[in-house]
Structures are given as C-alpha cells and as structure tokens.
Amino acid sequence: MGKLAPRSAFAGLLHSAGPSAAPGVLVREETGLGLATVFARAPYFPRLVQSAYGIIPPETSQVVSNGAVAFIGTGPGKWLALSRNGAAGWRDELATALGVTGSVIDQSDGFGVLRVSGEKVRATFEKGFPVDLHPSVFKPRSVAVTLVAHIGVTLWQIDDAPTYELAIARSFAGSFAHWLTSSAAEFGLRVEV
Amino acid sequence: MRIDCPFCGSREIVEFSYLGDAGVQRPAPDAGSVFTDYVYLRDNVAGRHREYWYHGSGCHSWLVVERDTRSHEIFSVDYAHRETVR
Numbered sequence: 605m606g607k608l609a610p611r612s613a614f615a616g617l618l619h620s621a622g623p624s625a626a627p628g629v630l631v632r633e634e635t636g637l638g639l640a641t642v643f644a645r646a647p648y649f650p651r652l653v654q655s656a657y658g659i660i661p662p663e664t665s666q667v668v669s670n671g672a673v674a675f676i677g678t679g680p681g682k683w684l685a686l687s688r689n690g691a692a693g694w695r696d697e698l699a700t701a702l703g704v705t706g707s708v709i710d711q712s713d714g715f716g717v718l719r720v721s722g723e724k725v726r727a728t729f730e731k732g733f734p735v736d737l738h739p740s741v742f743k744p745r746s747v748a749v750t751l752v753a754h755i756g757v758t759l760w761q762i763d764d765a766p767t768y769e770l771a772i773a774r775s776f777a778g779s780f781a782h783w784l785t786s787s788a789a790e791f792g793l794r795v796e797v
Numbered sequence: 798m799r800i801d802c803p804f805c806g807s808r809e810i811v812e813f814s815y816l817g818d819a820g821v822q823r824p825a826p827d828a829g830s831v832f833t834d835y836v837y838l839r840d841n842v843a844g845r846h847r848e849y850w851y852h853g854s855g856c857h858s859w860l861v862v863e864r865d866t867r868s869h870e871i872f873s874v875d876y877a878h879r880e881t882v883r
C-alpha cells in the first residue's frame with residue numbers, strides 16, 4: 605500500500621497567467637496553518653484568550669494578531685482562529701485554553717488560505733468582491749465575509765501594500781483559483797512558492 | 798437593494814435570505830386554530846414592514862429589518878436576538 609501524503613487545498617490549482625514581465629498580482633498558498641472556528645459561550649471568554657495569547661478577540665469585523673496567532677472576526681461572538689505554528693494540536697490547544705467558555709471546531713483541512721498582493725490586487729478584487737476595498741474604508745486588520753462569484757470567502761487585510769489573505773472552503777479552491785486567474789490575467793498573475 | 802448589516806456593513810441583497818414578518822408571536826402549543834393562523838396567515842403589507850432577514854453569506858446573523866415594501870427604503874436594521882454577543 606502506498607503511503608498517503610497531505611495535500612494542500614490549492615495544490616496543483618494555481619497557475620501564473622498573462623504578462624509575466626512585471627506581474628500586477630502575486631499569489632501564494634499559505635500551507636501548514638492551524639485553523640479553527642471559535643464561538644464564545646461565556647462572558648469571560650475574551651480574558652481566557654488574552655491570558656493564552658496576549659490578544660483580545662475583536663468584537664467587530666477586524667483581525668487581531670500576536671504574530672503567530674490571529675483571531676479573525678467573522679460574526680457576532682464568532683472567529684476564525686489561525687495559528688502559524690502548524691495545524692497539529694491547534695484545535696486541542698484552543699479547546700484546552702478556552703474550556704467551557706468557547707466552542708472550537710477544527711478547520712485546518714477545511715479551508716485553503718491564499719496570500720495575495722501586488723500593484724493590481726485591488727483592481728482584480730474589484731471584479732468580484734461586492735465590498736468596498738478602497739483604502740479609506742477597508743484597511744489593514746479589516747475583515748469581510750462575503751461571496752465572490754457565488755463562492756464564500758473570508759478576506760482580511762495584512763498591510764498597506766496592500767497584502768490580503770483569504771480563506772476559502774477547500775472544495776471551492778479550484779473554482780476560486782479559476783476566478784482569480786481569469787480576473788488577474790490582464791495584469792499578469794505570478795504564483796509564488 | 799442593500800442591507801446595512803450591523804456586523805458586516807452595507808451588503809447586497811444576494812447575501813441575505815428572507816424569512817418574513819417579524820411581528821408574529823408563536824402561540825401556546827395547545828392554542829388550536831390560532832396556531833394555524835400563526836403558521837399560514839400573513840398580512841400583505843403595502844408600506845412599512847418589520848421582517849426577518851438572515852445574513853447567510855456573511856456573518857450568519859438573524860436581523861430585523863424595517864422596510865417600506867413599496868420603495869424598499871430601509872428605516873432600521875438590528876440583530877434579531879438581544880443576546881447576540883457584540
């Protein structure tokens with residue numbers, strides 16, 4: 605019997621497209637992330653997050669990060685909790701830290717995460733994201749849960765470059781990659797590893 | 798039509814599902830024919846109407862929207878559940 609190897613959500617799905625000399629959009633899959641959906645169940649939930657990770661989960665559509673761990677506000681009392689320390693044990697670690705104050709559901713294999721940047725990233729996202737991404741409205745730490753080409757997307761902004769990250773349900777990775785490739789092709793899309 | 802979700806901000810209608818009249822009160826289980834009215838009978842309001850909308854493609858909140866059914870003008874949007882954590 606062959607040994608089964610882990611396969612990231614976007615493996616084999618991202619391809620460079622359009623002008624290659626000075627591509628306007630850069631994309632890279634972020635792999636090996638710990639991901640979990642977290643629901644607050646008690647008023648002292650934020651204090652337990654703070655004592656474990658030194659950050660207070662945002663109550664609005666914002667992301668707060670300590671560098672390794674981020675709480676991404678996706679709804680009232682609900683977050684996507686992301687760890688850059690790897691998927692192994694992430695759900696259990698959170699569940700232990702939060703006890704009865706939070707419900708934790710592992711999503712490490714459920715979502716694929718892309719990091720997208722480049723001079724034309726806004727011009728590309730404008731073609732599909734039905735939210736205002738103008739820098740006066742959507743800024744570093746802003747979060748939007750929305751639909752792009754009927755595909756559910758959780759988007760958050762990392763920095764002013766702008767750099768974005770987005771999470772997409774694994775089974776829609778191919779469809780989203782198709783949308784991104786088509787939409788960025790006129791500017792040039794480069795896949796980074 | 799756009800709805801100004803209290804969590805997500807202004808979003809287009811495609812992200813929401815409509816449930817209907819937010820004014821009806823669920824009667825007691827043994828209320829008899831009153832229960833039939835509760836399940837099936839609705840006023841066909843021309844004008845201001847308080848109604849439930851679900852932000853299923855966004856934050857998954859149930860909302861109460863007060864809307865003019867003739868113009869789609871929206872007067873207020875709030876969480877349907879008072880206990881919703883903010």
Ligand SMILES: [Zn+2]
Pocket residue numbers: 802803804805806852855856857858
């Ligand atoms: Zn919402």
